[in-house]
Amino acid sequence: MTGASGSIGRRGLLVTGAASAFTLGSVSFASAADSSGVDETKTVRGTLPPGSPDFVYLPVEVPRGVRELAVSYTYEKAVVPAGTQNNALDIGIFDERGTELGGRAHHNSGFRGWSGGARTEFFIRGDEATPGYIAGPVRAGTWHIALGPYTTAPEGLPYAVTITLRYGPTPATPAPVYPPQRAKGRGRAWYRGDCHIHSVHSDGKRTPAQIAALARAAGLDFINTSEHNTYSAHSAWAGLWGDDLLILTGEEITTRNGHVVALGTDPGTFVDWRYRARDNRFGHFAREVRRAGGLVVPAHPHATCIGCNWKFGFGDADAVEVWNGPYTVDDEVSLADWDNTLVSGRSWTPAMGNSDAHKDPDPIGTPQTVVLADDLTREAIQAGIRAGRSYIAESSKVSLTFGAAGGRGLHAGIGERLPVDKDAPVTVRLEVTGAPGCTMHFVTDQGTLFTSAALPASGAGTAEWTTTAAYAAYVRAEVRHAPVVPGLPGPFAALTNPVFLGR
Structure with a gap:
């Protein structure tokens, strides 16, 4: 059965031009008393013009007695001139509690799932839902399918959305089982983690079980689940954690002006992205993330994908992802941009690195953040990241020790301050293992002031350099492979x- 057109008229766009959302006409079904237990299906077709709001809502009037709600959609690609973006349409859904811009899932938000452009269909039922979506009763009321026209061709974006209601008793919803907040750990030690990973619960292809196995194989002590705009994976790790692997829960908040990893939020937390x-x-x-016990970490701030480049500034960040996945030029730009913020030293944002792995052959743990923490717990790992007591390594094969020493037995490690007089001599020392053929570098607020010879085939080496606080406001270390791209x-x-x- 085909419903009325779901097009947005030009006049409608003018009326709602200042808004970030637009609501189409609603789709109604027979009441449960009239359905006789027969599935009902309706299809809505329409065209979204260029300049559509970021989110277009299709209301669905859900009667009582619905056991399962299923949605599928299609949209047409256009013939566009070279260099012009073609159509791309995301999808998600909100239940009868509404679509109001909100905070946490258990605080009156109607959020029930999001798959972006990764799926063409999904279902929600009391006992189960498509990955990316939240299982639970399909209660009576006005639900809203959220369409997100990510990019729109000049002639518009034709779409068709098909809604199926299946009637019957509501299956019981199992209580979610979430990962514990601590693993056994080794007391105060360096712990390796990858905090930006995608599974089948967003646009990844790996299951949580596959990710946990790869994390262990990569020598990781902790990971953070960070699906695009959904918390459905928080309860998908039962049986996969252990004394050797701490699993934190979070979200990659994916806006049109940049992505941010909510790192280690309370399980079941939803953070909105519609702005x-x-x-x-x-x-x-950002305050919602912190209220839920998480860290705010802008992801791949200089990535070149549409909507990925970070536009919100770093005033609300707890750390920033300067290295995302296998090395690319945008990592170099992110590093340089971050380095430019360090000179004050009083209020600085630590750097971290994560894999952003989605599917084979994306390596989990390339790179990884190595954190000095008091224990292998959510709180201790987050404290280490927030304090900048960490370094980034391409794999668990690479380890380093880095610090600075001054007179009278003063010493400062990574993320710390060495309180010396400005003209007092300071010795900076770096020890590296697992980096054959690499060079060691000391970088200050003035630039790179020391570069070593290439490390031997053993991959181990030590570098020392003497400076003063007057000459270097800070020193950080880099270990680099030989250049691959000229220049x-x-x-x-x-x-x-x-x-x-300095003091």
Whole structure:
């Protein structure tokens, strides 16, 4: 059965031009008393013009007695001139509690799932839902299918959405089982983690079981589940954690003006993403992340994908992802941009690195953040990241020790300050293992002031350099492979957060 057209008229766009959302006409079904237990299906077709709001809502009037709601959709690609973006349409859904811009899932948000452009169909039922979506009763009321026209061709984006209601008793919803907040650990030690990973619960292809196995094989101590705009994976790790692997829960908040990893939020936390930098709402949602016990980490801030480049500034960030996946030029730009913020030393944002792995052959743990923490717990790992007591390595094969020493037995490690007089001599020392053929570098607020010879085939080596706080406001270390692209530095093997010098 085909419903009325779901097109947005030009006049409608003018009326709602200042809004970030538009609501189409509603889709109604027979009441449960009239359905006789027969599935009902309706299809809505329409065209979204260029300049459509970021989110277009299709209301669905759900009667009582619905056991399962299923949705599928299609949209047409256009013939576009070279260099012009073609159509791309995301999808998600909100239940009868509404679509109001909100915070946490258990605080009156109607969020029930999001798959972006990764799926063409999904279902929600009391006992189960498509990955990316939240199982639970299909209650009576007005639900809203959320369409997100990511990019639109000049002639518009034709779409068709098919909704099927299946009637019958509502299956019981199992209580979610979430990962524990601690693993056995080794007391105060360096712990390796990858905090930006995708599974089948967003646009990844791996199951949580496959990711857990790869994390262990990569020598990781902790991971953070970070699906695009959904928390459905938080309860998908039962049986996969252990004394050797701490699993944190989070979200990759994926807006049209950049992505941010919510790292280690309370399980079941939903953080909204339906805003741009011009809406001046990011500070509110950064506070929501922290209220839920998480860290705010802008992801791949200089990535070149549409909507990926970070536009919100770093005033609300707890750390920033300067190295995302196997080394590319945008990592170099992210590193340089971050380095430019370090000179004050009083209020600085630590760096971290994560794999952003989605599918084979994306390696889990390339790179990984190595954190000095008091224990292998959510709180301790987050404290280490927030304090900058960490370095980034391309794999668990690479280890380093880095610090600075001054007179009278003073010493400062990564993320710390060495409180010396400005003219007092300071010795900076770096020890590296697992980096054959790489060079070691000391970088200050003035630039790279020391470069070693290439490390031997054993991959181990030590570098020392003497400076003063007057000459270097901070020193950080880089370990790099030989250059691959003419005119560019070699890819990273490891890099550290800074040691600050001076009082």
